[in-house]
Amino acid sequence: MKLTKLLASTAIGAAVAFGASAASAKELTVVSWGGAYTKSQVEAYHKPYIAKTGVKIKSEDYNGGIAEIKAQVEAGNVTWDIVDVELSDAIRACDEGLLETIDHSALPAGADGTPAKDDFLAGTLYDCAVANIVWSTIFAYDSSKMANGPKTMADFFDVAKFPGKRGLRKGAKVNLEFALIADGVAAKDVYGVLATPEGVDRAFKKLDTIKKDVVWWEAGAQPPQMLADGEVAMTTAYNGRIFNAVAGEGKPFEIVWDGQVWDLDLWVIPKGAKNKDTAMDFLKFSTATEQLAKQASYISYGPARKSSAPLVGKYDGKDIDMGPQMPTNPANLANAVQNNFEFWADNADQLNERFNAWLAK
Amino acid sequence: MSDAAMGMNQAANSGASSGPLIAADGIPLKQKLAKTTRRMKIQAFMLTVPLVLFLLVSFVLPIGQMLYRSVHNPTGSNVMPNFAVAIKDWDGQGLPSEEIFEVFVKDMTAAKKNREVGKTIGNLATRVNYEIPGSRSLFTKTARKTKNITEGPYKEALFAIDKRWDSPQLWLTLQRVTNDYTIAFYLAATDRKFDEKGNIVLADELYQIYLPILWKTIWLSALITGLCFIIAYPVAYLLSTLPLRTSNLLMILVLLPFWTSLLVRTSAWIAMLQTEGIINNVFVYLGFISDENRIQMIYNMTGTVISMVHILLPFMILPLYSVMKTIPPSYMRAARSMGASGTYAFTKVYFPQTIPGIAAGTLLVFILAIGYYITPALVGGSDGLLISNLIADHIKKTLNWSLGAALGTILLVVVLIFYWLYNKLVGVDNLKFG
Numbered sequence: 149m150k151l152t153k154l155l156a157s158t159a160i161g162a163a164v165a166f167g168a169s170a171a172s173a174k175e176l177t178v179v180s181w182g183g184a185y186t187k188s189q190v191e192a193y194h195k196p197y198i199a200k201t202g203v204k205i206k207s208e209d210y211n212g213g214i215a216e217i218k219a220q221v222e223a224g225n226v227t228w229d230i231v232d233v234e235l236s237d238a239i240r241a242c243d244e245g246l247l248e249t250i251d252h253s254a255l256p257a258g259a260d261g262t263p264a265k266d267d268f269l270a271g272t273l274y275d276c277a278v279a280n281i282v283w284s285t286i287f288a289y290d291s292s293k294m295a296n297g298p299k300t301m302a303d304f305f306d307v308a309k310f311p312g313k314r315g316l317r318k319g320a321k322v323n324l325e326f327a328l329i330a331d332g333v334a335a336k337d338v339y340g341v342l343a344t345p346e347g348v349d350r351a352f353k354k355l356d357t358i359k360k361d362v363v364w365w366e367a368g369a370q371p372p373q374m375l376a377d378g379e380v381a382m383t384t385a386y387n388g389r390i391f392n393a394v395a396g397e398g399k400p401f402e403i404v405w406d407g408q409v410w411d412l413d414l415w416v417i418p419k420g421a422k423n424k425d426t427a428m429d430f431l432k433f434s435t436a437t438e439q440l441a442k443q444a445s446y447i448s449y450g451p452a453r454k455s456s457a458p459l460v461g462k463y464d465g466k467d468i469d470m471g472p473q474m475p476t477n478p479a480n481l482a483n484a485v486q487n488n489f490e491f492w493a494d495n496a497d498q499l500n501e502r503f504n505a506w507l508a509k
Numbered sequence: 510m511s512d513a514a515m516g517m518n519q520a521a522n523s524g525a526s527s528g529p530l531i532a533a534d535g536i537p538l539k540q541k542l543a544k545t546t547r548r549m550k551i552q553a554f555m556l557t558v559p560l561v562l563f564l565l566v567s568f569v570l571p572i573g574q575m576l577y578r579s580v581h582n583p584t585g586s587n588v589m590p591n592f593a594v595a596i597k598d599w600d601g602q603g604l605p606s607e608e609i610f611e612v613f614v615k616d617m618t619a620a621k622k623n624r625e626v627g628k629t630i631g632n633l634a635t636r637v638n639y640e641i642p643g644s645r646s647l648f649t650k651t652a653r654k655t656k657n658i659t660e661g662p663y664k665e666a667l668f669a670i671d672k673r674w675d676s677p678q679l680w681l682t683l684q685r686v687t688n689d690y691t692i693a694f695y696l697a698a699t700d701r702k703f704d705e706k707g708n709i710v711l712a713d714e715l716y717q718i719y720l721p722i723l724w725k726t727i728w729l730s731a732l733i734t735g736l737c738f739i740i741a742y743p744v745a746y747l748l749s750t751l752p753l754r755t756s757n758l759l760m761i762l763v764l765l766p767f768w769t770s771l772l773v774r775t776s777a778w779i780a781m782l783q784t785e786g787i788i789n790n791v792f793v794y795l796g797f798i799s800d801e802n803r804i805q806m807i808y809n810m811t812g813t814v815i816s817m818v819h820i821l822l823p824f825m826i827l828p829l830y831s832v833m834k835t836i837p838p839s840y841m842r843a844a845r846s847m848g849a850s851g852t853y854a855f856t857k858v859y860f861p862q863t864i865p866g867i868a869a870g871t872l873l874v875f876i877l878a879i880g881y882y883i884t885p886a887l888v889g890g891s892d893g894l895l896i897s898n899l900i901a902d903h904i905k906k907t908l909n910w911s912l913g914a915a916l917g918t919i920l921l922v923v924v925l926i927f928y929w930l931y932n933k934l935v936g937v938d939n940l941k942f943g
Contacts, residue, residue, distance in 0.1 A: 213905065213906050214908065215904065215905040215906065215908055218908055221626055222626060222627070240631065240635070242631075243629060243630065243631025243632075243634065243635075243649060244626070244627075244629055244631040244632050244635065245623070245624045245625055245626045245627070245628070245629040245631065245632070246626060249624075311801075313784070352715075359891075362891070363808055363890070364808065364890055364891060377783070377785050378784075378785045379783055379784060379785055419626065490646050493645050493646065494638065494642070494643045494644070494645045494646050495642060495643055496907070497638060497639060497642060497907055497909070498642035498643070498716070500906075500907065501716050501718055502715055502716050504718050504894075504899065504902075505715060505716055505717055505718035505721075506715070507891045507892070507894075508718060508721060508722055508725070508891070508892055508894060509892075
């Protein structure tokens, strides 16, 4: 591809010209999901890091996915230094050579002295990614409008018993899991069932039952807004967004943990990032015991380190214990599914195609 | 008279009988003239160079690259260069030979170590996964183990890692995938695929998406164009016939939204149309509908049509207005004075003269609508999505750029076909934008 090369070389030329000045000023572009989530990171990671090192941090928002990373790496002009991504995206980007590999032995030991590789929860360290939080997709409703609210995932799909619009994220992922759980599949069997054509049919059939009542959302900030506006009676959402609407803005929302699908968010460094070393330093700093614990006091996402858990206290100066709000709280895990990144890496393209076809009918 | 002209005159006089005309410096006049016009042509061309370069860089190259990307995908041969050569001439019967398996295993071991963008096992796995969904993990998993295979038989060793390698369909797909040029993305873009034997078949009905959405995009664009025309015609007529003071005020009402950001206008429609929005609230207040039965007017096709008609309306009003403005009111008066009824005068005298404006407006609105993206993405919800939203999805989310490029090319061809049809029916010379 001559053109790509030409574009790449121009981009590199420009990068070299600009890079010289950027390197001396020590800047870092940190990319995350925006809203309450980015705010928690700014409080827990960015501010202390700026105070400690004097590095200028530029915070950017995005809506997930690895398209921007891929475009930047392929053009040879990587402007993002460190990015907060979902697990399946981290794995795929790493597989495709878009990310820097990360040396786990360089990560700081826990506050209690446990080496990093034992301190991080099982399955949170990857070749190119280090997890910071455990988050979850749950569903929530407005308790001021529904006195005797839904209790289970089956209730979410029961429009006869609980009339009203439903909010769902636009895409196959998580919705198919929810549909199967609501249809009576045990949490541990969800991906086994979904791996069969009959299982997929079954999930779509269940989604059919509420299709005409669904309002689709895409950005994480939408569902609490739709709930507050009364646009929907209940909606799936990221648990931290609902928690922040409740704790921060006093909204009367209630989270239903039954059937929650939990997942990880991880830091990755795009290959060829301009401030790679600073990014690595920031990564080490932000995933230390204290910082992870601190983030958890701003938003209800569970820290990826064991040593952080005991340090998690109350919500940002208010008398709300964060422990019970975490996806990893045992009571909340009673009927929970861990997102299976391998299943989605294999099947996302096909299932999203079917999902789009289903949606358009 | 200058010397040169004198010379020319002399030459003309003397050359009347003998051969070509000669200029004062002895060069034939014809050559001299050609030289001058050539210089002028070059000068004229130089003036257009910035524009030509701009078109080249911003239109021709990207579109060319898109066309190329839709048929050219070198992932397979980038990741497995030796295997790509080895399997090229395989006859496709049963499984490939042991030698090909050996090359495959060695290429896979080498590719596993490669961290270069576009040349990793992950890239190949993604590419094959487009054709055989669910096969991605087969590649990533196998690649972790092939370095332990140091000697033959390679076929059995591969089957021992995973039984799925014992599949003729997989090897046929690999043969196709390692060929840099492919029509696979055009097949996918028209809801077709290769079956186990390599024949082209329609995709399962549940997975058919692109053609239905393309048809929907075309008829929705036609609907939006039609609605725009119906609304714009009287508005443009008023604009062109009312006294200046009123028509200026009216013009501002048309132009203000036109100058407002697209996102603001779309968001305004969300505020108006949502179930808890202004229109529904007014209806409930007036008792037209009950509180439980609020009308769903947004996040569906209705929402897309309403907001797109509003957003594209000025593109219809303005060409119509500029054409109507040039029609002297005396024509209509003349027709009426000769006894034509109002309707007759309108259909026979006024309307035909507005056709160039109608042609320009409908073409403009239709072509804008068929590629529209932001508004349907924001208010389209489930059934109001258009083909460009799917293209954006493949460019931004699934990262299947080749499929995005194939869909983009199809959209381009559709627009060109409509343009050609339009030219046949109306004639592009009849367009009048102002």
